[in-house]
Structures are given as structure tokens and as C-alpha cells.
Amino acid sequence: MNGVDVVYEKFHFRHDPKWCEDMGQPGNGELIICVACVIEMMESDSIASVRKSVALSGISRVLKDKPGALKELLLQDQRVCLHFTASLLRMLHTVVDPATLEQAMQVLVQLLLELQSEQSVQFILNEIHILLCDQSSVKGFLPTFTFLGKLLDAFPSLTQCLSSNHVGLLEQLCSVLLYPDEGLKASVFYVWQRLWGAAGVAQSLPTPLRDWLCTLLLQTLANACSPLLTVNCLGVLKELLKLSEVVSVLMNRPCDLLPSDADQSLENDQEPQSTSQAQRCPLPLILKKLLLSGDETLQVASAQCIAAVLVHSPSQYCTPFIQADVPEFLFERLSCGSEVLLWSIYSCLLLLTEEPQFFSKYHSVYGIESLVRSLKEALRLTNQEVQRQGLLLLTEVLERQPVGVHLFPSGPGFVAVAEVVLAGVSSPCLKVATQAAHAAAALLRADHQSNPVQYEELEKLVEAIMRRCSELPLPASSRRRGSLKGPEPSSQDSGAGGFVLQALVCFLAACRLAEHCSSEPGLKENVFTAPSRPSQGPDPLESMCLCLLRCCDTLCIPTVTRQCECSPSAQMLQHFFSSLSCQFSLLPSFMPSFAVKLASSGVFRFALEHKAVFCTGNRNPSLNAACCGFLQRLSVCLLSQSAPAVCIHPQDCAEMEALLQSGLPSVRCRLCDWPALLCEAPAPHCDPATPRATQYCLLTLLHLTLQYGDRLLPDSTVFSCVVTLLCSVQEQGESPPPPSVLRSAFYLLSVTQGKSPSLDRAPLQYITKALCSSPSFSSLYTHHPPLLHFIFHYPELANHFGPQVLELWLSHRPEATPQSDTHSKKIEQGQEADPDVTHLQALLEKNPSVILTLLGMVCTREAPLAERALEVLEGFLHSRRGCEANLEALLRPTLLQVLQQVNLESSQGTGVGGSLPVVLRLLCLMQTSSSPENHMDGIHFKLLYQAVSMLLCNTGLMDQLQATLHLASPSPSLSGPSALLCCSHLLLSSLITLQHAHAAQVHRSISLDVDSVVHALFFRKKTTDSLLLASSLRLLQAVLDVDLESPVLCVGGGPSAGKRPLGETDSSLYPLGSHRAHCLITALYGLLLQKQELLLNVTVNCLGSLLGFLQRRSQSTAVSLRQWCAEGSGPESGAGRSGEERPEGAGSEHGTGPETAVHTAPVRCNLPSSYREQPTEGQNSDEVTELIASHQHRQSTHQHYACWRAFCLSVRLHSEDTWTPWFSVIDFFVS
Structure with a gap:
């Protein structure tokens, strides 16, 4: 092997060159790889692991840097390719070095990904299966299972192949789980986790294999010690729990299949009372054990598994977990600060609350405090889903808690949960606030209230929720009402609607809680308040009711109205109408004004329109019932607010309520369909009660809406519909409508x-008959001006109901309110007229015949009502100064009849009725209002005669006059006896004059001492009141005009008159006498010097009467007095000296004292020259009277009567009420 070349020189010379190729990149040098060398190195045990590792590194580099090169080299022969793959797989069993093993697994996975050959993958799986079958022990298979897991991660589609074609391999994997090596088990469970996580695997696996795996999983999980094994087991369990059939297997897997050590561990964890259940179902105990671990990851996984089990069937699987006391430990874990764990625990508890045993085992009672503390902390977090889930759990606990078990026995516990809910309502997230409002509604249940009830906290909660409603933004469709088609509701709008709905549910719950507390005396007051410290504040329950009413008025109604403008909801309206109905039972004293406000704001139209939209066709019966209940309460409240003059019996109210209750549910049509429904007659063969009840309800609703300013239908339509309905009821022979319905119909017609258009004769007869069917007309009356005009618009109705309507109208008195009190004060001060009187006077202008009806009330009704009628007539006559002839012709004959009737009653001994004073006042007012151009006719004289006769027949009045004349000399001030004495003088003078003119019969005479009258004039005080002098002179004038002889008076001269026989002059002037005549004329001449016009005029009149009396009785005395007057009339007499310039202290024959005697010397005065001339024999008292009258005519007539009437008014202010009508008569007769 040279450098980095993957070539082993010891073997390389034997290999075919085609298996060797330079894999190097240009510029990076050569990299020669020989596939045959690699195979031999991997299979040779003599090659060091280091060389193998270097070779694997080179292959990995080629696979990474030059994709496809190695694949091309291997695919020259498929057998070589499979052999190469098998050699790498066998390394997983032969190599011990972990790094080399890791490289081998990595290269093998990379190679399979490079090849993308299903044959190669199948070969690998088969090889693994063969290896498992050939080995008696699975020791050393950990790298193989780890590679298999990585292979499944790299090839997700391989899971389907394994589950369908390699069941044997899967069975071997299950067998491996019996091996005690936890690392080996962890790698196998990782493979199973990848298998169960793939879609469709569960359905393709055999059921026995699945059940076997469930058993092995429970065994392993119960005894797992390493965190890796536990986590992988929980991963497999979470995947298995997604399938309901697997959950059923796991929850019903018997515990006896577990090893003895595992069984012992579970028995130690479980409670004694749940032993049988734990033996039957070990999974709850296993998850409970994991929940108690200190690892937060395991706690989260355990809670998620519990939730995964319960979500399939809470009713079926909750019981094992509850019996294992899992809820208790879930509540304990709520003290953590992990959002994931909190959400998982909230979810578990939320599912457990669906089982009644959760509450019967008192888990809710023991855990509510932990839940409240947890929520308090959760609301400070940023994860809104956790907050919402916690509030949802609280809501479910509050809603499902049994009635008999209290969660908050004390006030602090309730205050804590109320504060948490209030914080949730204040959350910026609308979903969290909505859930908090839901929790608040559940908290407002009556059995959740502490003792004492925390009314202040409830007020804060409800007010905060309703205020949050008012702060919500307007829905989008409401902001764009100008567009033809509004936009779709946004999520924000729907969230706002959800919150409003939940707020209404909460508000309704608060109202019902207040109703419940009002009916329970123990909940009204704080029973723990010490007797020595009584509460000084307002009633907390009443305060809460006021808060609810205020929230309803200022927050609830505007919010719902605004929300329904764009997106009305049947559920929202149902709670809204139910809340409004509750207000009528919470604060009955506030409901009259609240009902008026509701009706005036159009709530009838709002309710009826939405009722028609949502309840047509028997839809939304709950909304229909709630709306009908609200309309019924509102209508009954409004209809019961009648005027004092209106008599509505309790049975009428009950009948009206029953009618609304039966008819309102069927009112579900739109307003445009009401006319047809009102005019529809019931079918011949059907019961007319149902359609009539609906029609009567419509009449009542139209009445109330129209009364409070909302016209649901045009006036002409309403009028015709009401007429048609009343005619239809009578034409079909049905019983007349109830009084409340007739009242509504009467109001609507008015x-x-x-x-x-005006009614024809036939409909008018039907209406008259319908109104007559009511036992009491007062129950049909509504105090409204159009009703007056409607009745008197038709003579037939006026004849039947005119007097009753006027009586009810005048009997009406507005209820005492601050506004009405202010209004009445303004009326008393003359700033504003009484509207009732004004409306009635307007009716009199249009229909003068109503005056006769009012006059009849004046004469026949009791005093208060007669006074009101007289007030109207007085106002009308005052406004019609100078009455027309037709009005006088209308009034005077009726007044004459009334006076004749009173006279007749008096003559028969039945006495004078109490209406006589107001009749006399009206008679006087009519006379003073009469036009000056109207001439006296026969009616005038007949009236005058009847009035005088009544006055003279009134013995009580004559006795009062006699008693007044006997009073001692009054004080100069016009108060008390002085005022009475003035009035007595004037009234008595009028009676004397009129009795003499009409020769009326007198039943009682009055004694008058002439000597005292002359003495009062001759020796008057300087400060004697002018009005008192004027009244005395007027009385003296009347007595002189009848020559001191009248049936009304018994005139005497007093002790100084002497006894008969007298001298010729004194006898002719008896009882005045010659001396008193001279004294009297001297006093009168002194009064002529006064500057007061009223006193001057009265003195001139009295002087004329005195001269006339002397002319008739003793012409010699008259001639001597004229000569005396002529001698004292010169210009040098000092006419400027006034009567006040007499010397004080002058005595008289009548005695001395503080009085000032008048000078007996002639007093010169500027009388007309005719007084100074010697009268001829033909000249008599008529000429003298004419001369005096000519002087009087030059005086100001207007000022004379103005002063005199002012005097009468001042007298009335200081007189008793019994004198008032007679003072009015003075006005009438003297004028």
C-alpha cells in the first residue's frame, strides 16, 4: 500500500488490473483503489485494524469526492459487488476497534447509497438474518444492529420491505430482546422505532409478532436501567401508542408475563388498593415510575405516552391511571419550569378529567392549588399554547367538578384563582383571553363560590372581560360596508367574535349567579363579619347587580350591536337576550327606566329582525326562546308603567303576560310580512286562538315600538291593519280581545x-263596540295627545267615551322625578305652561263642543278634578279675551242650567254642592272675558238672578258676614281681619244692590249699626288704610241707595239714635238722623281732598247717594246741606288743605282719644257749579246723581277697575278658601 492508495502489494500482483483504478482528482495526486485488495484486507485476520481503517478512509473519501466511480468499478461483476459488500458487513463481527467499526458502518451505508441497488440491500438483510440464525449467541451483534438502524435511517423505504419480506429477521430481532445486554436492546429498539415510525408497517406485521413485541417492550421498559434503553423503549412505545389496537394490547397485557424482578419492582410502586388492577395492566405503573424520575426528558416522554394512551378512549383507559394515582404525581410535576413538560402534563390531566373517578377520588381538590400556582407562572412565559392549555385544564376542572364538592372553601383560594383568570383575560393573545373568559364563566358557578362570596373579585372579573370586549377592533366587513361584497372574515375577526361569544357566556353566568345569591339569604351577607363591626358600605350583592346593569348598558349592548352589524351569530344573540332578561329580576326598581331606554334605542326592531333571520322554519329554538323571554319581560314592564289615572288590574297583567308567552314564539316572520299576518283571518275549521294570539302580540309590539319612537310599519298601514283586525274579530263572532290588546289597538288608531283617511260608519261601529266590550275604559286609556283628538274627531266616539277620556286626562299626574319637579317649579313660576293643559286647550280650539263636557265635569266631579277642569277653562278663556258670541251662547245656557239645579237642590234642603265655588269662578271669568261689544240679553239677567239667589240663600255666608262686621276696629295694615272686613263690605254692598234690583228672596238678614259706620268715617285715624275706607264708603253708598231699608240688612242707629217719637226731620231720616247726616257729609267733603283716585271716586259716588237719600227723605235737609256746600265752596276756603291737616286731639261728642275729629267748619271744595246753585222744585236726586256721574265719568275708568281688581287679588291672598268664590262674584257683579 503506497501512500494513500488502497492497494496491498502483497496481494495486488495476483489481481486482475480491471479491478484497479486511479480514483484521484486532478491536482490532488493519484489515489489507486484495488477492489480485490480491499476484499482480502477486510477478510484477513492478520491485517491490523489500523491498515483496515486507512483503507476504509480511502474508500470513504472516494465515495464522497468522486461519486459513481466506485459504483462503476464494482458493477463490472455483480458477484464481486456482493462479495465486496459482504466483506464489509463481516467486519462488524470481526473488528473490535470502535473507530474501525464506525468507519465500516459508515462506508457500508455510503456504498449502499452509492449503489442504489435493491439486490444489494436485500443481500445485506439476508446476510444479517443468516448471521443471526447461525450464531447461538447474539453477543457481538451490537454493531450489526446499529448498522441496521443507520441503514433504516438512510433508506426509509426499507421499512416496508422488512415488514413484508423479512418477517423472520424481525422475529430474530424480537428474540434478541430476551438477551440481558441493555446496549444491544437499545440498538434493537432503535430499529423497531424506525420500523413503527413508517407508514403502513403496522398493518403488514403479523399480529402475533406485534403482541410479542408489546410484551417484550413492557418487560424491557419495566427493568431498563440505562437512559439510552429507556429513551429508545419510550420512542417505540410512542409509535405503538398511535394505533388504537396496539394500545388495547398494551393496556390489557397481563403482568404475569413480566420477569420476576420486574414484577417485584412494580408491586413495590403500586398502592395496596390498586394491586389487582396493576397486575392486570402494568403500563400505568411503568409510566408513573418514569414520571417520578429526576430526568426531565423521561418525565416529558412519560407524560406524552400517558396522553397518547388516554386520547384513544378516556372512558376506557383513565381508570387504570387514576387507580395508580398518576394524577397526584402529575400535579406534583406542575412545579417545573419546562414549557414542554407543562404542556404535556396539562394534556394528560385534561384527558383524565373526562373520567368521573378523577373527581370522586378528590384529585381535583388536592391538585387545584398546584394548578393555580402553575398557571400563575405559566402566564409569565412566552409560550401562549402552554397558557391556553393550562386555562383549558382549569376550565374543565371547574366545569366537571361535582356539585357537592367545593374547590374553594375559603376566600383566599377563590381570590387566587380569580386573579389567575383575570391575568389570562388581560393576555395580549386573543386565544388565551378567550380561554380565560371560558374559565371565568365556569368559575361563576354557584357551588364554586367561597364563604363569604367574594363579590368584589367577581365584579373585577366581569368588568374586565366586558371592557376587553369593547376594546376589540371593528370587524373588517364593518369597516368596509361601502363595498358591494365584503371581504372574508379574517382570523382576527373570527377570534374577536369568539371572545365576544365567550364574554357573553361569562356575563350570563354572572347574572345567574347574582339571581341565585339573591334567592339565598345566607349568600347576601358576610356571615363572618363581627357583630361589633357592622358593614358601613353598600350591600355587596346589590353593588354587584349594579355593576352588571352598568356593564350591560355601557359595554354589552354596544359591543353586541356592533358585532351583529357585520357578523351576527345565533349563539351570541341567545346569550345576549338571556342576559338582558336576567336584568329584570336582579334590580326590579331600576327596570322601568332601563326598559324605557331599551325601547327608545330600537331594541324591539333589533330583536325582531334577528329573530326573523335565525328562527324562521323552527330553526334555533334556543335563540327563539331566549328572545321571546326577553321581549315578554320588556313588554310587560313597559305596559305596566301606566299613569295613575289608568287602572290596570293584576289579572290584566297576568292575562297579558300569558298572551305574550303563547304568541311570541310564533312571531318569526320579517317586518314586511306583518301586514299580511295582521289582516289574515283564521281558517273556518281551525282553532282561532293560535293565529289570534300571534296577531295580538303583533299589536302589542307595534304599540310599544311606536310609543317609544320606532315605527316598524308606516302609519297608514298600521291604521288599516288594526281596523281590519278589529272588524274581523267581530265579523267572525269571536270573543273580544283582552283589555291590554284593546289598549294597544286604541293607541295605534289614535x-x-x-x-x-277617516273611518267609515261601519268600521267606526265595530271599533265602538270593541271599546265598549272592556269592563273598564280606564284599562284602555293611554295618556297621549293623539288619543284626545281621535276620540273627539268622531262624534260617536266622543258621545261614548269623551267624558271618560277627559276625566282620565285631567286625573293624570306625572311621576315625581327630579326632572318633573323642576318642570313643575317652572310651571308654578309661570315660565312654562302645563303640557297637559296646553294639549287640552288646543283640542278646545279645534272642537269647542268639548267645553260643554269640561263644564259638566266642573259641575259634577269631585273638587280636585273639577279644579283641573276649571283650570283648563280659565286658561282657554284668558287666551280668548273678548269671547265670541258663539262661545258665549254655548256657555251661558249651560251655566244657567247648573245654577238652577243648585238652587233647586238648596230649596229642597239637599244643600249646595261642592262644585258651586268653581262654577261661580267660571261664571265670573266668563263675564270678565266677555267682549265689551256684547250686549246684555235674557240669559245675562237670568244668570244674574240665579247667582244672587244663591248668595242670599246661603245662610252660612250670611253668618260669616255678620261675624265679620262685628269685628273690632282692625289695624290699618291689609292683613288678617282688615282684609276680611274689606271683602265683607264689598260683598254685602253687592248683595244689597242686586237684591234690590231683582227682588230676590232673603233667608237671613244682617244687622248693621249706622252709627258705627259714621263714627269710623268721622273719627278715622291718619293711617287708616285707603282700601278699608273705600269698602266702607261702598257699603254706605249701597245702604243709602236703598234708603236704609233692605231685606238683606237690619239697619239700626245705635244708642245715640234715641227712641221714637222723634222730630220730623230725624224721623224722616231715621235711623241716620239729621246730626249724623251733617257729620257724614262733612267727613265726605274731607275725603274729597284726598289725592288717591280710587278713594276720590268712591267718595264722590257715596256723596251722590247721600244727597239722593236726603232729597227723597227730607228735602229741607237736602236744601240746607246744598246751601252749606255752596257757602263752603269759595276759592278762598283753602282748598289746598288736605284732610290730614286737622289739629290733633280735637274732641267730639263721641268721645276723645287717638282719633282726629273732622272740623265742623265748612270745608270748601271745588264742586261743579250746579251744586252751588239753588235747586228748583223739579230738581230731584236723579239730577244730582247725573251730575255726580258726569264727574265720575271724567275719571279714568281703566285705572279705577285696575285698582279695584288689584285690591280683590290682595284680599284673596290673605283670606280663607271659603271666601274665594264670593270674591270672584264681587268681581263679576260690580263690574
Whole structure:
């Protein structure tokens, strides 16, 4: 052998030159290889291993550097080629040097790859088989089996050839496994691992051989000591476990086939209670033993094998592993930090949870703490699949845990798992967050709650999940709604939809948990709170319910609405509607406002449209049930929110709820199909209850949606459909609809009438009959302005229901809310009118006949309702100052009838009704609102007569007047008795005048002392109120006008009048007397100097009445008084001196005191010249009255009445309510 040439000179000269060739590369020198030399060197035992190694190196170099050269040389003769191959194979049994053996295996594999000859490969396999059969011992076959493994690695297709054509060789390989050499077994198992890893090998191997291999594998694995053998055995086991039939063989392989030492080892590992099972199935104990080893690789392989077994049939194979206490050791291994081992253990435990024994043996209870700690650490890792697998395991444990066994008996344990789930929800990976939300839903089960319940942690968890929903990006199809065809949903969109769905499941679980806690008194409070430290905060359960309602309102509803705009889901909607339904039982007090908000935001349309899409044709029954339950609760809540004037009985609510419950499930059509469904009449031979229930449900839904601003159908369509339905029910002789349905129909007809044609006579009769069928009209009433206009649009309806509608309308009072309180304050301050009154006044403008109905209510209803009706009429009349003749012609006859009826009742002793005050107020208001151009007619006088008669017949009023006149001198201020005395003077003066004019009957007279009246005027205080003086003068004027004689009054002169017989002058002026006449006229002249226009006018009138009285009773006294007036009327009399410039302290015949006496000297005043002239005999009191009237006419009439009415108003503010109607009458009669 020269240099690196593969030539042995000792033998080379004998060889044919054709087997020798230069294999060198240009520039690298010569490399001569002689195939014959190589064969002889390899077969010779005398050649050193070093020479053989060098030769193998040269051949390897040629095979590597010059592909195909050696192949070409060998293929000159196939026999030589096979001989060359056999010589290399025999080296594996003859060479001891490991390096040379490695080179031989390498060259042999390279050569076979170079040759690519099936014949050569088959030859090698046959040779190996022959060698195994010829040898009594397999000692020294380790290089052969190692080469076979490498050959299978180089030729993957060789596995199929081995399994089908070389079964004998495989049997020999199994026999080798009985040899105790672990290295030899490791190499053989490596070959089997490559065989089982190939596709189709398992099906081609004989079953006995397969079963034998399984037995040998279990034996070897149970007694393996070297890591290499264990790893290779586990590799074979993992490949075998891919086949279910092999798993069955392994799991049912009896343990008695194992060697005694292995059997003893397994018996020592197993628990006493699982001895029989371990003897029958040793694989769980073997894998458990590997799980307890300190090698992480073996632990991972063991866990993977356990999972590979269980995945085929957990129900069949879980029990042996559970009885071997494998779950306990799996939980212990969770403390590791290896992501691969964690994932494998999570997978095993996940499969074990499918067996009920996992929970009955309390593995979940003992292992939950380890699992939570492991998850807490896993969520800090970067491998999201491990996090997801761990959360999935937690979810399964929480969902499958039996009800009677609690996982979290104390608060800290529950808080720990809640924190882990919360961390999972916050994960940036949406898949991990989705799985965490799933775990949260399972955690919200009632039997998982600790004692006390950790409501704060639950709130945090639910709120975090719902907030994560709101932070999700908009789906792609929603962002591109402008395109004709939206893109396919991306993985991100589908992940977002999955998270939203899982969040809704969690939210629904939280709502149901809150419902459960509300029904359990022991869960509402913390039973461990010390009695000495009561909780000062809000109720934790109520706080949680409020949190759920807030999340539902601000997070859940917007998220689902946004998600359903692009990719609606039946499952998502089912949980959404169920969650909304739960809110009605959690916080009933908040539901009225929440229901109104839902209805106003279009939730009816949302629910009905999606119900039609997903539930048509009896699809998605769960969604249909959830949607119907929500709509039923929402509808009942809204329909129950009636005004106080509306009477809805509990049985009506129950009937309405039953109707919705039976009819809503069949409402599955689109909105465009509703008109046809409403107008459809039931078939003649079918039960009409079912289709009618559906139609009635549609009416209720249309009512509610329209009431809260959502028009599902056009108004004209709704109107015609409702009319058709009501007519159809009566035409077919069916029972009338329930009151709640009639209420909805009535509302729909009222609201949609404006855009629809008027009803004909026949439909109107049907509608009237339907409305009359209700036992109580109040149950049909809805407080809405169109209802008023609808009723009074048709006279027939107005005749039947007009008074009832107006009564209900006026009885309505809005519920007390902060907004309504502010609104009412504005109304009281005059900043804004009452909308109810405004709507009613608008109706009066269009339909004046309604006034008569209101007037009837004023006269016949109780005081509160009559006051409301009067308020409307007052507002209407105030807005119509200067009433038209037709309005007066409408009101006055009715008022006359009312007054006549009251008079009749009074004469019959039944008393005056409580409506009399408001009737009088209305009469006064109508009179003051009358146009100045309207002339008095017969009705006016009849009204006047009836009013006076009522006043004079009212003995209670006369007694009050008498008591008021007997009051002592009041204080000058206009408060208390002074105000009452003023009003009494004015009212009494009006009664005297009107009784004298109409000769009305008087039942009770009033005593009046003229002396006290004159004394009050003559000796008045400086600070005496002008209004009190004016009222006294008005009363004195009325008494003088009737010559001091009236059935109303019993006038007396007091002690100073003397007793009859009197002188001629005093007797003619009795009971006034001559002296009082002079005193009176002196006092009146003093008052003429006042600067107040009101007092001046009243004084002039009284002076005229006094002169007229004197002219009629004693003309001599009248003439003397005129002369006295003429003497005192000169310009030099100091007319500028006012009545206040009298000297104080002047006495009088009536006594002395603080009063200031009026000067008895003539007081000059600028009276008209006619007063100073001597009257002729023909001149009488009429001329004097005319002169006085001409002076009065020059005064400002407007200011006179304005002052007088202001006075009356001020009096009313300080008077009792019983005087109010009579003060109004004063306004009426005096004006």
C-alpha cells in the first residue's frame, strides 16, 4: 500500500488490473483503489485494524469526492459487488476497534447509497438474518444492529420491505430482546422505532409478532436501567401508542408475563388498593415510575405516552391511571419550569378529567392549588399554547367538578384563582383571553363560590372581560360596508367574535349567579363579619347587580350591536337576550327606566329582525326562546308603567303576560310580512286562538315600538291593519280581545289617524263596540295627545267615551322625578305652561263642543278634578279675551242650567254642592272675558238672578258676614281681619244692590249699626288704610241707595239714635238722623281732598247717594246741606288743605282719644257749579246723581277697575278658601 492508495502489494500482483483504478482528482495526486485488495484486507485476520481503517478512509473519501466511480468499478461483476459488500458487513463481527467499526458502518451505508441497488440491500438483510440464525449467541451483534438502524435511517423505504419480506429477521430481532445486554436492546429498539415510525408497517406485521413485541417492550421498559434503553423503549412505545389496537394490547397485557424482578419492582410502586388492577395492566405503573424520575426528558416522554394512551378512549383507559394515582404525581410535576413538560402534563390531566373517578377520588381538590400556582407562572412565559392549555385544564376542572364538592372553601383560594383568570383575560393573545373568559364563566358557578362570596373579585372579573370586549377592533366587513361584497372574515375577526361569544357566556353566568345569591339569604351577607363591626358600605350583592346593569348598558349592548352589524351569530344573540332578561329580576326598581331606554334605542326592531333571520322554519329554538323571554319581560314592564289615572288590574297583567308567552314564539316572520299576518283571518275549521294570539302580540309590539319612537310599519298601514283586525274579530263572532290588546289597538288608531283617511260608519261601529266590550275604559286609556283628538274627531266616539277620556286626562299626574319637579317649579313660576293643559286647550280650539263636557265635569266631579277642569277653562278663556258670541251662547245656557239645579237642590234642603265655588269662578271669568261689544240679553239677567239667589240663600255666608262686621276696629295694615272686613263690605254692598234690583228672596238678614259706620268715617285715624275706607264708603253708598231699608240688612242707629217719637226731620231720616247726616257729609267733603283716585271716586259716588237719600227723605235737609256746600265752596276756603291737616286731639261728642275729629267748619271744595246753585222744585236726586256721574265719568275708568281688581287679588291672598268664590262674584257683579 503506497501512500494513500488502497492497494496491498502483497496481494495486488495476483489481481486482475480491471479491478484497479486511479480514483484521484486532478491536482490532488493519484489515489489507486484495488477492489480485490480491499476484499482480502477486510477478510484477513492478520491485517491490523489500523491498515483496515486507512483503507476504509480511502474508500470513504472516494465515495464522497468522486461519486459513481466506485459504483462503476464494482458493477463490472455483480458477484464481486456482493462479495465486496459482504466483506464489509463481516467486519462488524470481526473488528473490535470502535473507530474501525464506525468507519465500516459508515462506508457500508455510503456504498449502499452509492449503489442504489435493491439486490444489494436485500443481500445485506439476508446476510444479517443468516448471521443471526447461525450464531447461538447474539453477543457481538451490537454493531450489526446499529448498522441496521443507520441503514433504516438512510433508506426509509426499507421499512416496508422488512415488514413484508423479512418477517423472520424481525422475529430474530424480537428474540434478541430476551438477551440481558441493555446496549444491544437499545440498538434493537432503535430499529423497531424506525420500523413503527413508517407508514403502513403496522398493518403488514403479523399480529402475533406485534403482541410479542408489546410484551417484550413492557418487560424491557419495566427493568431498563440505562437512559439510552429507556429513551429508545419510550420512542417505540410512542409509535405503538398511535394505533388504537396496539394500545388495547398494551393496556390489557397481563403482568404475569413480566420477569420476576420486574414484577417485584412494580408491586413495590403500586398502592395496596390498586394491586389487582396493576397486575392486570402494568403500563400505568411503568409510566408513573418514569414520571417520578429526576430526568426531565423521561418525565416529558412519560407524560406524552400517558396522553397518547388516554386520547384513544378516556372512558376506557383513565381508570387504570387514576387507580395508580398518576394524577397526584402529575400535579406534583406542575412545579417545573419546562414549557414542554407543562404542556404535556396539562394534556394528560385534561384527558383524565373526562373520567368521573378523577373527581370522586378528590384529585381535583388536592391538585387545584398546584394548578393555580402553575398557571400563575405559566402566564409569565412566552409560550401562549402552554397558557391556553393550562386555562383549558382549569376550565374543565371547574366545569366537571361535582356539585357537592367545593374547590374553594375559603376566600383566599377563590381570590387566587380569580386573579389567575383575570391575568389570562388581560393576555395580549386573543386565544388565551378567550380561554380565560371560558374559565371565568365556569368559575361563576354557584357551588364554586367561597364563604363569604367574594363579590368584589367577581365584579373585577366581569368588568374586565366586558371592557376587553369593547376594546376589540371593528370587524373588517364593518369597516368596509361601502363595498358591494365584503371581504372574508379574517382570523382576527373570527377570534374577536369568539371572545365576544365567550364574554357573553361569562356575563350570563354572572347574572345567574347574582339571581341565585339573591334567592339565598345566607349568600347576601358576610356571615363572618363581627357583630361589633357592622358593614358601613353598600350591600355587596346589590353593588354587584349594579355593576352588571352598568356593564350591560355601557359595554354589552354596544359591543353586541356592533358585532351583529357585520357578523351576527345565533349563539351570541341567545346569550345576549338571556342576559338582558336576567336584568329584570336582579334590580326590579331600576327596570322601568332601563326598559324605557331599551325601547327608545330600537331594541324591539333589533330583536325582531334577528329573530326573523335565525328562527324562521323552527330553526334555533334556543335563540327563539331566549328572545321571546326577553321581549315578554320588556313588554310587560313597559305596559305596566301606566299613569295613575289608568287602572290596570293584576289579572290584566297576568292575562297579558300569558298572551305574550303563547304568541311570541310564533312571531318569526320579517317586518314586511306583518301586514299580511295582521289582516289574515283564521281558517273556518281551525282553532282561532293560535293565529289570534300571534296577531295580538303583533299589536302589542307595534304599540310599544311606536310609543317609544320606532315605527316598524308606516302609519297608514298600521291604521288599516288594526281596523281590519278589529272588524274581523267581530265579523267572525269571536270573543273580544283582552283589555291590554284593546289598549294597544286604541293607541295605534289614535297615533296613526293623522296620516290615514277617516273611518267609515261601519268600521267606526265595530271599533265602538270593541271599546265598549272592556269592563273598564280606564284599562284602555293611554295618556297621549293623539288619543284626545281621535276620540273627539268622531262624534260617536266622543258621545261614548269623551267624558271618560277627559276625566282620565285631567286625573293624570306625572311621576315625581327630579326632572318633573323642576318642570313643575317652572310651571308654578309661570315660565312654562302645563303640557297637559296646553294639549287640552288646543283640542278646545279645534272642537269647542268639548267645553260643554269640561263644564259638566266642573259641575259634577269631585273638587280636585273639577279644579283641573276649571283650570283648563280659565286658561282657554284668558287666551280668548273678548269671547265670541258663539262661545258665549254655548256657555251661558249651560251655566244657567247648573245654577238652577243648585238652587233647586238648596230649596229642597239637599244643600249646595261642592262644585258651586268653581262654577261661580267660571261664571265670573266668563263675564270678565266677555267682549265689551256684547250686549246684555235674557240669559245675562237670568244668570244674574240665579247667582244672587244663591248668595242670599246661603245662610252660612250670611253668618260669616255678620261675624265679620262685628269685628273690632282692625289695624290699618291689609292683613288678617282688615282684609276680611274689606271683602265683607264689598260683598254685602253687592248683595244689597242686586237684591234690590231683582227682588230676590232673603233667608237671613244682617244687622248693621249706622252709627258705627259714621263714627269710623268721622273719627278715622291718619293711617287708616285707603282700601278699608273705600269698602266702607261702598257699603254706605249701597245702604243709602236703598234708603236704609233692605231685606238683606237690619239697619239700626245705635244708642245715640234715641227712641221714637222723634222730630220730623230725624224721623224722616231715621235711623241716620239729621246730626249724623251733617257729620257724614262733612267727613265726605274731607275725603274729597284726598289725592288717591280710587278713594276720590268712591267718595264722590257715596256723596251722590247721600244727597239722593236726603232729597227723597227730607228735602229741607237736602236744601240746607246744598246751601252749606255752596257757602263752603269759595276759592278762598283753602282748598289746598288736605284732610290730614286737622289739629290733633280735637274732641267730639263721641268721645276723645287717638282719633282726629273732622272740623265742623265748612270745608270748601271745588264742586261743579250746579251744586252751588239753588235747586228748583223739579230738581230731584236723579239730577244730582247725573251730575255726580258726569264727574265720575271724567275719571279714568281703566285705572279705577285696575285698582279695584288689584285690591280683590290682595284680599284673596290673605283670606280663607271659603271666601274665594264670593270674591270672584264681587268681581263679576260690580263690574
